[in-house]
């Protein structure tokens with residue numbers, strides 16, 4: 001590799017034809033790693049001209065667009081590495097594939113990290129909040145994830161979800177950014193609503209609909225299991241209650257009433273509907289819990305707050321397990337009524353969370369939260385990275 005330099009890269013003096021300031025000063029050899037071709041490693045042994053500047057007395061090498069200055073890794077390999085980091089594969093896998101060291105993969109990840117800086121003067125108007133199991137070194141057992149509910153875009157992940165840490169984090173945003181936030185959608189975790197009082201004065205809280213229903217489903221199943229265990233495991237009632245739990249969770253109006261067939265452990269020919277009636281006939285408490293479950297499910301489905309208020313009325317008495325779960329709905333009834341009033345849910349966050357879970361699994365539980373967070377940011381900004389084709393050329 002040889003050429004006539006236009007100027008000294010150290011002092012900038014021009015190397016004019018009639019007045020040569022830069023002289024050739026022998027050769028140097030470097031090895032450049034290219035992306036693997038099939039199963040073969042590809043290396044270029046590059047013979048580069050070494051120059052001396054007579055003006056400032058410094059030495060420098062011929063420059064190539066093949067590598068970043070002072071690196072022996074080709075730009076193409078760096079791009080392939082960045083691209084692979086956006087996929088749900090382990091860093092070890094990337095290092096092996098590209099024939100580079102794990103340290104190099106980390107260096108490339110961290111070089112990207114410099115561009116991951118939150119903009120503290122802007123927050124989305126609708127924020128989805130959720131959590132995911134943390135990395136081993138993280139401060140809390142669960143990490144806090146939040147995203148833009150309108151654009152359905154991942155915003156950031158925090159290693160702790162305590163009220164103190166969340167307050168501290170969000171307080172870094174400007175007052176006008178925080179004032180912009182109008183809606184916060186959460187699961188049944190009631191740490192997050194407290195943020196409304198301290199950092200998001202203009203926001204309302206919506207409990208995610210899935211979590212409302214799930215809460216009563218858990219209460220109902222606990223009741224069913226307690227009642228099932230009143231019978232011996234050999235008893236036909238025990239077996240039926242164990243076998244047909246899914247039918248009990250199905251919306252009552254959607255049970256089939258026309259097809260008669262054999263159901264194991266239930267006497268005679270039955271429809272789905274008559275099976276449910278038989279099961280509920282085993283026990284009064286179970287029947288009562290079922291009514292509450294179905295009432296909550298249909299209130300949510302039909303967005304019927306007046307019906308929900310009747311179920312949650314404290315004068316009603318339910319089996320203890322059901323009561324416990326309905327009580328937690330009562331404590332935050334206004335957030336739940338908001339869920340029936342507005343169309344927002346945490347649905348959009350599910351896809352993001354699934355992607356994060358896959359990434360965590362393939363990476364064998366990230367040791368470092370910092371690396372995990374960087375990779376997530378890289379993964380969700382993948383559109384900014386050159387396409388597959390571009391990276392190869």
Ligand SMILES: [Zn+2]
Nearest residue numbers: 008011053056
């Ligand atoms: Zn010079």
